[in-house]
Amino acid sequence: LRQLTIQHKVLMGDVQGIIEKQTTNDTVNARGSSSYYENYHSMKEISKSKEKSKNAIWIDCGIHAREWISPAFCLWFIGHAIHVRERDRTMTTLLEHFDFYVMPVINVDGYEYTWSHPSNRLWRKSRSSHGNSKCIGTDMNRNFDAHWCGPGASHFECQEIYCGPYPESEPEVKAVARFVRDHKDIIKAYITMHSYSQLVLFPYSYTMNKSKDHEELESLAQKAAKAIKRTTWKTYRPGAGAQTIYLAPGGSDDWAYDLGIKYSFTFELRDTGTYGFLLPPREIKPTCLEALSAVKEIAQHVLQNL
Numbered sequence: 001l002r003q004l005t006i007q008h009k010v011l012m013g014d015v016q017g018i019i020e021k022q023t024t025n026d027t028v029n030a031r032g033s034s035s036y037y038e039n040y041h042s043m044k045e046i047s048k049s050k051e052k053s054k055n056a057i058w059i060d061c062g063i064h065a066r067e068w069i070s071p072a073f074c075l076w077f078i079g080h081a082i083h084v085r086e087r088d089r090t091m092t093t094l095l096e097h098f099d100f101y102v103m104p105v106i107n108v109d110g111y112e113y114t115w116s117h118p119s120n121r122l123w124r125k126s127r128s129s130h131g132n133s134k135c136i137g138t139d140m141n142r143n144f145d146a147h148w149c150g151p152g153a154s155h156f157e158c159q160e161i162y163c164g165p166y167p168e169s170e171p172e173v174k175a176v177a178r179f180v181r182d183h184k185d186i187i188k189a190y191i192t193m194h195s196y197s198q199l200v201l202f203p204y205s206y207t208m209n210k211s212k213d214h215e216e217l218e219s220l221a222q223k224a225a226k227a228i229k230r231t232t233w234k235t236y237r238p239g240a241g242a243q244t245i246y247l248a249p250g251g252s253d254d255w256a257y258d259l260g261i262k263y264s265f266t267f268e269l270r271d272t273g274t275y276g277f278l279l280p281p282r283e284i285k286p287t288c289l290e291a292l293s294a295v296k297e298i299a300q301h302v303l304q305n306l
């Protein structure tokens with residue numbers, strides 16, 4: 001059967017099958033359809049054969065269409081991690097211990113929409129339509145399966161905080177949730193970049209109750225804020241989401257935390273309201289530098305607490 005399975009896959013020209021062709025005694029990936037990530041990951045697993053997969057840190061950006069500084073950070077981060085790691089000792093060390101899974105723009109259709117429709121530059125949601133409503137879009141940060149659609153979200157499709165028809169109804173949310181679930185044993189931190197307000201948020205947002213790791217996360221968020229202060233003198237406020245910004249359910253950070261990824265943070269990047277979502281280009285680089293210093297602070301703490 002195994003031989004047949006591999007033959008079938010190779011015949012199907014499935015990359016997965018070709019990868020498995022090189023499989024030594026690794027188990028054949030049981031799942032038929034595996035995503036790019038699975039091909040990539042199983043290739044890495046095979047290349048290292050016996051070794052456990054490297055731990056990883058997840059960073060996503062652009063879940064909200066109008067928060068343009070967020071995708072800018074993710075792309076800048078990738079560039080930094082690739083080009084300057086010789087000069088950046090900390091980054092070099094972190095990259096020896098972690099893979100960084102970076103998703104530059106989760107809400108691709110929404111982001112593109114704000115570029116192609118200047119009159120809708122402040123669009124927030126996805127661009128999907130469900131049922132027969134005249135209104136478009138689900139707030140992807142209310143669509144995760146974490147106290148879904150409780151207080152702080154809306155069941156009404158025309159609302160900015162519409163939670164969607166059901167948890168993970170948005171294909172982009174489903175893709176992120178599936179990947180993170182499939183890799184929850186090696187993903188040691190979940191970081192999601194938003195704007196604006198200059199905040200370092202940690203669970204919970206869906207309840208006013210403190211998480212079991214409240215003290216540790218608070219202290220780490222404070223250290224992240226101090227790193228930002230040291231880098232650009234900007235003040236970011238650390239705090240649990242519900243107390244610091246608003247009570248809201250279905251967010252990705254709460255979902256990742258309840259999945260077991262303890263180090264889970266939402267960043268609200270610049271600014272505090274002067275330009276808001278329309279942050280001028282001159283602020284992109286300093287914002288990326290300060291956000292990088294915070295991400296490094298978190299990653300170093302995670303490394304020390306593996």
Ligand SMILES: Nc1ncc(C[C@H](C[SeH])C(=O)O)cc1Cl
Pocket residue numbers: 064141142194195196201204205206241245248249250251252253254266268
């Ligand atoms: N779990 C969460 N963490 C952070 C936030 C704040 C962001 C800021 Se734009 C949002 O409203 O989606 C919201 C939630 Cl639901």
Ligand SMILES: [Zn+2]
Pocket residue numbers: 037038041042182183
């Ligand atoms: Zn994998």
Ligand SMILES: [Zn+2]
Pocket residue numbers: 063064067141194195
């Ligand atoms: Zn946001």
Ligand SMILES: [Zn+2]
Pocket residue numbers: 067194195196268
């Ligand atoms: Zn925001």
Ligand SMILES: [Zn+2]
Pocket residue numbers: 300301302304
């Ligand atoms: Zn620490």
